[in-house]
Amino acid sequence: MKDNVLNSLNAGLRSILESAPEAFIMGEDILDPYGGAFKVVAGLSTDFPDRVIPTPISEAGFIGLATGAAMRGMRPVVEIMFGDFLMLAADQLLNHATKYPWMYNDKVRVPLVIRAAMGARRGYGPTHSQSIEKHFFGMPGLVVVAPSPFHDPGALLKSACVEDHRPVLFVENKLMYARRLQRPDADGLVAGMNVRSSGGRYPTVSLSFDDFAEADVTLVAYGGMAEIAVEAATTLMMEQEISAEVLLPSSLNPLDLEPLVDAVKRSGRLVVAEESTQTAGFGSEVISSVLPAAFDRLKAAPVRVSSKNLPIANTVTLESEILPQVADIVSAVRRIL
Amino acid sequence: MKDNVLNSLNAGLRSILESAPEAFIMGEDILDPYGGAFKVVAGLSTDFPDRVIPTPISEAGFIGLATGAAMRGMRPVVEIMFGDFLMLAADQLLNHATKYPWMYNDKVRVPLVIRAAMGARRGYGPTHSQSIEKHFFGMPGLVVVAPSPFHDPGALLKSACVEDHRPVLFVENKLMYARRLQRPDADGLVAGMNVRSSGGRYPTVSLSFDDFAEADVTLVAYGGMAEIAVEAATTLMMEQEISAEVLLPSSLNPLDLEPLVDAVKRSGRLVVAEESTQTAGFGSEVISSVLPAAFDRLKAAPVRVSSKNLPIANTVTLESEILPQVADIVSAVRRIL
C-alpha cells in the first residue's frame, strides 16, 4: 500500500467503521468490486457489507437521509462522487442539517460527514472539476475541513466523524489522491522545510525554510493548492532567496486564526492561494479576518491567487490557463515585495 | 399608489411585460387575487393572463424550466417566494444556467432573472429570514443585483430583464418592500445628504453630508442595510460630527470597484455592513477587492458588520440580537477612528 492520500483516507474510513458502531457509509457506486469512483471506499463493502450503503443518484435525497439518521444517533459518512454535485444538496445543508441543532435549542446534534471530491487538472471539464466549497462557507453550524498531503488525511477524517458533533463538509482534492503523504524526513524536514503544527482537531501546518522567526511573505493555501504553494515557496527561495512561510490550514470554516495572524504579523505580507474562483472565497475570508489583528504590521496589500472567473474548460490548454499555477503564486509574491 | 419599493417593482414588472414580448413571469402563488406572497406581482396575472405562470412548489424544477426557456429566446422572470428556498435550485444555477453560455463557446445566452425575497426582521424564523445571496457570489457568469430605496428598484429590475443577457439574481429585501423610495428633495438632498450615482446599468449611489471631497469613514451597504447605514451615518454626524460617506452598490457581483476604491482612498477607513452572516460574504469581498488599490491610503483595518453566526431566531429578542443594527455600525466606526 502506497503511503498516499488515497490510502490514508481509505484506512481512516476503515478505522471509523471498526471503532464507531454507529458509523456507516453512503454514496453512489461505492460497492466492491468498483469501490467508488476514486476508490476511496474500496474494500469496505466487502468487509462491512451492512454498513456500506450504495445509493441511487439522489444527492439531495441521501444527504437528507443521512441527516435524519445522524439526528437519531448514527454517524453517517456520505461520499459525493464529484464535489460539483454537492449543490444538489445545498438546501439540505443550509436549511436542514446545519439548522436543526441551534434552531431546536440544542436538543439535537447532527454528526454528519460529507466527503466530496473537488478540484480540476484532470480534464474532466466544466461540471466535474470545480472547487465549490467556498459556497458553503458561512452557513452557521457547518464545518468545512480539507486535508492535504502535509496533514494526516485519514486521521482528520476520523476526527470529523468520530469526535465532531457538527455537520462537516470534508473536501478532498481529487488530484491529491495519488500524492504521497509528506512526512518529516530523518532531519525532521518536510519538502526541505521546517514544519510545525498548531495541533487540535483540525491543525494548521506551517512550513518554513527558516526557523519561523521571520519571513518575507506568508503564503496560505489548502487542499490541492498546498503542494503548489510549497513549490512556489521553493522557487522563491531558490531563485531569489525570498523566504516564504507556508501555512496550510485544514479547517477552512471556521478559520484557525491564531497561526495566520501570528505569521502575517511576522512577515507583513500575505498571499492566499485557492483553486476556486476568487469572489467571496477562502482568500477573501482569510484576508478580511486577519486584517483587524495584523493591520499595523502589514507592509503591502494582501493578494489573492485563484482561478479565473470562468467555468473550467475541458481541454488542457484552457484548463491550465484558467487554474492557478505555481508561477501565479510566485509572481503574486514578487508583486508585493 | 404609494411611492414605495413594492410599487416600484410592480410597475417595473408591468413595464417589462408591456415592452418585451419574450418576457414572462413564473413562480409560486403569483396569480390574482392572491398576487404573490409579498404582492410584488399583484395585478399582472389579470392583465397578462398567459404570461404569468403559477408553478407547483418545485424551485429547482421551475428555475430549470426558466433556464431552458431563456436559452430558446424567452426572458423569464422567476419569483422565489422566500429567498431561503433558492438553495433548492443552487445546482440549476451553478451547473446549468450560469455554465451554458461560456461552456458552449458563447453559442447561447441565458437571459434569466430570479427575484428572491431575502431578509429578516419580520419574525419569520430560521428558514424564512435569511440573506443567502452571498452563497451565490463568485459563480462564474452570475450577476447578483440588489436594489435599495435609494435606487429605482423597478428600473433596475427592468434593466436586468430586458438589457442583460446573463442570468441575474435579483435580491429583494422583504422589509424594504414597504419603504418609501428615497428621492432627492427640493434641495437635491436625500435623507439630508448630498447624493450622486455612478451611473451605468446597476449604479452605485453615494451619499455624503459634505461635498464628497473627504470623509472620516466610508460606509458600504446594500439592500435592506442601506437605510440602516444611512441612519448610522446620521447618528455619527449628529452625535459626534463624524462624517461618513455612504456607498450603496446595486451590483453585488461583480462589484463596481471604482466608486468604492475612490471613496476609501479619500477616507482611509472602511466599514462594510451586510445582513447576512460574516464569513466569505459581501464584506469580505469588498474589503479584499478594495485593498490592492487603496492600501496605501488606509488609516485603519477595514471592518465588517454582519449578523452573528447563527440561524435567525423566530422570537423578536433573539432576532434583534442576531441581526446587525444601527448601533453596531456606529460602534464599528468608532472603533476604527
Next chain:
Amino acid sequence: MSDPRQRFENATGTIPERLYEQMALIRRFEVRLLELFEEGVLFGTTHCCIGQEADCAGVISHLGADDVIFSNHRCHGHFLSYTDDPRSLMAELMGRLGGVCGGRGGSQHICYDNMYTNGIQGGIVPNAVGMALAEKMKGSGAIATVFIGDGTLGQGVVYEAMNMASLWSLPILIVCENNEWAQSTPTRLELAGKITARAAAMGLNTSEITSTDGVEMYEHFAPIVESVRRESRPHFALINTYRLCHHSKSDDKRPRDEVEARRVDDPIPKLRARLDESTAARIEEIAAERVEDAIKWSREQPFPELGRHLDALDLVDARGVGGDSGQVQS
C-alpha cells in the same frame, strides 16, 4: 418521553371521546392563537390546521414512545396530539424562553422528544426516511411518520426519498394531507396525474381515505401503522380533507362559497355529534381551560436572550449538553 398511544389507551371514556379531547384542544388552541395574532402578541406568521384535526388525532394516537414524527409548517395539531403539552407550544409561539425551543424555532421549527418539524417543503421527507433507516439499523422497532401536504408533492426530493424508502424497505409512514390547496394554489394547478399512483409507482404501499371524521380516521390508520411496523415497509397514506382556515394568519383569497360549502365537513361538530352533549361540553371546557392556562403561563415567561451561544459552531464545545450521541433529549 411522549407516548401518544399509551396516553390514548390509558385515557378513560369512549374512543370518540378520547379523540374529541385531542381535537377540541387543537381547535381551541388555534382559534385562540388567531385571536392573539389580532392582539399583536405573536410574531411572524403561523399556519393553523382548522378543519384537519381528525388527521392529527387519528394518526398519532397509534404511535408509541419510540416512534418518530416529522411534521411541517402546519404542525400545531400534530404537536398537541403527540405531546398533549399546550404550554410549551404556546410559549414558543409567543417567543418565550419557556417555549419548546426557547423561542428560537417558532411556529414551524419545533423539536420535542421524538418529534421534529421544519418549514421547508419536502426536505423533511428524506430526513424522516433517514430516521426510519436509523431506527431499522438500531433495531429499535420504531417507525417514523412524516406529514406532508398535497402541494409538497411538487418537491423532487420527496420522490428521491420514497424511492430509497422502498428500495431499502424502511418503516416509514408518509401521510399526505390533501386539503385541496397549497397556499393560494388549488391542487389542479399544481399536481398532474394521480397522487397515490406516484407512490405506488415507486413500490410503496398506498391507501386513501376521504374523511374528516375522527373515528373513521383512527380506525383507518390502525392497520396501516401496524403493517408499517410489522413489515418494515414504507406506506403512503393519502387523506383527502379540507382546510377551513387561512393558509397562514390572514391571507385567504379562496372563493368564499367554496369554503362555506365545506363547513359541513368540519371535524369538530362531526365528532361532537357522536358524543352526548354534556360530555362534549365538559371536554370543551377542559380544553378551553388548558388553552387559557397555556396562554397565561406563556405570558409570564421571560423573553430569551442570547446566552453562551454566540456562534452556531460553538456546539462542539458544549460537550456537557449531550455526550456523544446525535440525539440530545430535552
Next chain:
Amino acid sequence: MSDPRQRFENATGTIPERLYEQMALIRRFEVRLLELFEEGVLFGTTHCCIGQEADCAGVISHLGADDVIFSNHRCHGHFLSYTDDPRSLMAELMGRLGGVCGGRGGSQHICYDNMYTNGIQGGIVPNAVGMALAEKMKGSGAIATVFIGDGTLGQGVVYEAMNMASLWSLPILIVCENNEWAQSTPTRLELAGKITARAAAMGLNTSEITSTDGVEMYEHFAPIVESVRRESRPHFALINTYRLCHHSKSDDKRPRDEVEARRVDDPIPKLRARLDESTAARIEEIAAERVEDAIKWSREQPFPELGRHLDALDLVDARGVGGDSGQVQS
C-alpha cells in the same frame, strides 16, 4: 441548421441501410475513440454508447430542423445522428479549437444548432421541458426531446419537470434508455417500483420497447414523435437496452458472463443482418473513412487559448456576438 429527419428522408437506400449508415458511424467513431484514449491523445474521460446505437438513430431520425434535443453524458451517438458531423465532435474530444465548443465543453458539454448536452444527471430534464415551453409559447410547432438513463431517475428534479410538463401540456419527449446499469450500480439497487408507472402517475403518455433493433426502434418512435407534436402532450418513452462497453473509458467491473451473454443483442450485427453483405461493407468503409478523416482533421487543429473571455461575466459586453435573443447560433 441540422435537420436529421430531412437528411434521413433525402438519403438513398432502404430504411435499414439509412439507419445502418448512422449506427455504423457511431460505432466506428466510439471504437476509435477508445483506442485514441489508450494512445493518450484524449483528456479526462468519455462515455460511449456501444450497444445503444439503435436508440440514437431510431429516435432522432424523426426530428426536424426546429426540434430541440437535450442529451447527457453519453451523447456521442445522439450527436452524430443529429449532426452527421464527426469532425467537430472529434476535435472537441481532442480539445481543439475546431471542436464544436472550441474545447471548452469536451465530451459531455456540447451545443450544436438545436442540440445541447450536460454532464449533470437529471437537471437537463427541466431545461428541456423549459425549451418545450418556449417553443410552445413561440408557437414554433417544434418539440423537445431529452435523453436520460435509468439511473437518472434517481434525481428528484426529473419528477418536478414531468409534473410541470404534464400540467402545462408541453411538447416534450422524454426518452429513458434503460441499459440496466448506472455506472457500477445495477438497476435493482437504484430503482424501486416500475419505471413507466412513475411517468404515467404524473399524467404523461408512456410507451416501452425492449429492443436493440434499429428498424424496430425507428418504427416504434414514428407515431410517438408524431403524437407529441400533434397533441402537444408530454410522452415518456422507455427503451430497454444494454450497454456493451465500459461506463466511462476503462471502468467495467460488471460480471463478464453477464456482458458476454448480451452480445447477441449487439445492434450492429443485428441490423447488418438485414443488409446485403456488400452494401453493409460499403457503409462500414465510408464510416471508417469519415472517422479517420475526422481524426486526421482534428489532429491538425490548434489547441485553444483564452482569448478575450477572461471572465464569464464579460458576455454582457460582447453585444456583437448575438444581439438580443437568448439563442446565438454558431
